[in-house]
Each structure stands twice: as C-alpha cells, then as structure tokens.
Amino acid sequence: xxxxxxxxxxxxxxxxxxxxxxxxxxxxxxxxxxxxxxxxxxxxxxxxxxxxxxxxxxxxxxxxxxxxxxxxxxxxxxxxxxxxxxxxxxxxxxxxxxxxxxxxxxxxxxxxxxxxxxxxxxxxxxxxxxxxxxxxxxxxxxxxxxxxxxxxxxxxxxxxxxxxxxxxxxxxxxxxxxxxxxxxxxxxxxxxxxxxxxxxxxxxxxxxxxxxxxxxxxxxxxxxxxxxxxxxxxxxxxxxxxxxxxxxxxxxxxxxxxxxxxxxxxxxxxxxxxxxxxxxxxxxxxxxxxxxxxxxxxxxxxxxxxxxxxxxxxxxxxxxxxxxxxxxxxxxxxxxxxxxxxxxxxxxxxxxxxxxxxxxxxx
Amino acid sequence: xxxxxxxxxxxxxxxxxxxxxxxxxxxxxxxxxxxxxxxxxxxxxxxxxxxxxxxxxxxxxxxxxxxxxxxxxxxxxxxxxxxxxxxxxxxxxxxx
Numbered sequence: 001x002x003x004x005x006x007x008x009x010x011x012x013x014x015x016x017x018x019x020x021x022x023x024x025x026x027x028x029x030x031x032x033x034x035x036x037x038x039x040x041x042x043x044x045x046x047x048x049x050x051x052x053x054x055x056x057x058x059x060x061x062x063x064x065x066x067x068x069x070x071x072x073x074x075x076x077x078x079x080x081x082x083x084x085x086x087x088x089x090x091x092x093x094x095x096x097x098x099x100x101x102x103x104x105x106x107x108x109x110x111x112x113x114x115x116x117x118x119x120x121x122x123x124x125x126x127x128x129x130x131x132x133x134x135x136x137x138x139x140x141x142x143x144x145x146x147x148x149x150x151x152x153x154x155x156x157x158x159x160x161x162x163x164x165x166x167x168x169x170x171x172x173x174x175x176x177x178x179x180x181x182x183x184x185x186x187x188x189x190x191x192x193x194x195x196x197x198x199x200x201x202x203x204x205x206x207x208x209x210x211x212x213x214x215x216x217x218x219x220x221x222x223x224x225x226x227x228x229x230x231x232x233x234x235x236x237x238x239x240x241x242x243x244x245x246x247x248x249x250x251x252x253x254x255x256x257x258x259x260x261x262x263x264x265x266x267x268x269x270x271x272x273x274x275x276x277x278x279x280x281x282x283x284x285x286x287x288x289x290x291x292x293x294x295x296x297x298x299x300x301x302x303x304x305x306x307x308x309x310x311x312x313x314x315x316x317x318x319x320x321x322x323x324x325x326x327x328x329x330x331x332x333x334x335x336x337x338x339x340x341x342x343x344x345x346x347x348x349x350x351x352x353x354x355x356x357x358x359x360x361x362x363x
Numbered sequence: 364x365x366x367x368x369x370x371x372x373x374x375x376x377x378x379x380x381x382x383x384x385x386x387x388x389x390x391x392x393x394x395x396x397x398x399x400x401x402x403x404x405x406x407x408x409x410x411x412x413x414x415x416x417x418x419x420x421x422x423x424x425x426x427x428x429x430x431x432x433x434x435x436x437x438x439x440x441x442x443x444x445x446x447x448x449x450x451x452x453x454x455x456x457x458x459x
Contacts, residue, residue, distance in 0.1 A: 037385070038383075045408045045409055240431045279415075282419075
C-alpha cells in the first residue's frame, strides 16, 4: 500500500500562469452543436463558463511553467543555482525526447548539477510530483522546483464536445524547501491500469505509431468528432471511477494521518467538473468555502495544475498570511489517484497570472 | 419516507429535466419507461443531482444517489423509472 509520511519538506511558493486567451462557452457552443437548452444544462451541472487557453500553438506548457518559476525566483530573491532538482509533470512536453525538464534547466538558468526529469501524468500529477519532491528533500536535497501543467488545447480536438469545453491551459511552479520546522505530510497513491483506455491519446506512441490516418477526423455515435492523435475521454467510465475511488481516498488518508475531517482547513481537489466537486463536498459535509470549486468554471480543467491553480485563484490572500492544514486530491488518467495532507504556512502565492506571449516562445 | 414519496420525487425531477430536454418519450412516463436510454449523460447527472437535492430538502441529510454504476448502461440502477424508484428507496432506507 503506497502510504508515505514526511516531516522535513515544506511548500514555500506556488505560482500559476494560464493561457492568454479567454474563451467563453457561448463563443464555441456551435463547435459542439450545443443549443441554448443544452448550454444551460451544462453550465449548471458541469460548471462550464469560460476557459483560458494559449492563443498560439507554439506556446508550450514549459513556457507557462517558466513564467511561473521566474516569478518565484524574482519575488523571493531565489538564486536559480540554489535549485537542486526540477521535476516537470505534464502530458504535453516540448518534444517526445528529450525530457522537457532538462531543457527547462538551461532556460531557467539552473546549475548543471541539478537533477531534472519528467513525469507523464495528468490530473493526479500534482500529487505524484509533490511526492517526488518530498522524497528528494527527504533524501538530502535542499530545494526542489516542481512544475506541473498542460496545454490541453493541443490534445483535445476542437469539436470533441465531451472534452474540449472542459479544458484549460495552465502551468504552475511550486517551490519545495527543506524545513527546519517539522511539518507532518502524508501521501496515499493508487494506480489502476485496467482503465487506461478510458482516457487516452491512442496514436503516436510505440503501441500505435503515428500514421497520416491518425489525422483523419472521425465522427462518433454521440455526435462528437476527434482524430486518433487527440485525447479521448469516456466520460461515463471516468465518472463511475471518480465516484468509486475519491470519497474512499479521503477516508483512507484521514485515517493514515489520524485526523478528523474537521481538522482540515481546506479540501483542494482536482477541478474535474462542478458535479463531482459538489458531490464530494456534500458527501463529506464540507461547505464550499472549504472546498473551492470555481476553477473549472473560470479557467477550465487545468489537469495537473488545477490544484495549485485553485490556490492561486481563490486562496491567494489567505495562504499568504496564515497557516492552514490542507488536503490535496488528484484523480484521472491512468487511471491514477492520490491525496496528500500537508500544511501551507505563509507561502508565496500570488493571484493567477495570465501569460503574455513574447518573442522567443517558439524556441 | 415510503415508495409513493420517492415515486413523486422521481416523476417531478423527470418532468423538470424534460422541460429542457424536450424528449417526447418522457412527456407521459410510466414506471416501465426505460429512463437511462432516454437520457444523455448530462441528463443522467441532472437527474441524480435533482433527486439528491430533493431528498436533502426533505431529510436535511445528503444521501448520495450516484454510485460507481450510475453511468454503466448494463448495471445502472436508473435503467427504468421503476428500478430508479426501488434503488432510491433502498438508499434512503439504508443511508437516510
């Protein structure tokens, strides 16, 4: 059972940058064949309102993460050379090879002594990335930079009504330091590869190498369209999976940490959609103040950046001047799910930043 | 809460959803109406949310109606209106 406890790592800063283009659901409703009634229903049940995506396909996840990381370095006067490790969690790397984290090491001016590696994960990626960072600190490193996020607009086909209206582009940077004041942090993680086909980009890997046929736009029974190079989501199966595993995971991590649900100040969940978040809030009997759920409505589902994105969007002021015990919980592609209990103690967490495209984005 | 109360809630929620859905087969439903096949996935969610909200209003408790089979066409408890009423009644008896 993957349950881990640490007491020497601390989150010091969280910054999230979103794509530069705001798209209201009304503007793209015709892409999905939504009429006014459907739109109204989707707004109510799923929380569709608007999303932020990049305006130029040459802007990568790494651009958004670098923007976020530079904000941390500049605002906290952090010497980039003091970073011992850089972890990049994403499904939208700059290239198939090499690892984007290694390219970012150079672009951020980090030392060549830095460990840098990628983790290929989506909605549970923040928890896995944080775990890796805490493990490295526990093994003796002093300072780790975790970068998480995706340019989901790259892998969701514009007419896929099941996926595209949900997705937002974002990149977060999280600074984790060795802490002289012990903070107890707990992790539980799970994986179930039997459900891998329910969220998948079928073409482009070794199992199904890219061919020009993968560019063919296919129509499906439910009225959606996509290509084999695009992400497919079986919404019904993902819904069933979430309902099955997420509430249990809260019970599991609270028990592991010997805590009660009211010992937690904030429940910060992957922002899948409004229904899932409301369902969990009701089930745990937690009011919406303690379980923020507006990210998907305002910014879209930001994959691995949705938990840090929620902190920057809705708790920026509070976490900057208070100490809170929080639960993070991520769940999705793989299928994979995980949770972490830790503390946010007067961290640097400015409001969400909107990316400003610049020359050099294509490099 | 008895079966008649649940039945009333179910028919009322279906009627409310169908104001937007406008599905002819749900205009005058009976207990034998095959509910799941008449609803798209969003409408299933609307139905579940509607039932949960109504039950919470009446009992002051959140009773989770969605489960891991909700969206599975073979095992969903919402296959027909009758199966939906029976399932919701069992949840209310168990959790309410």
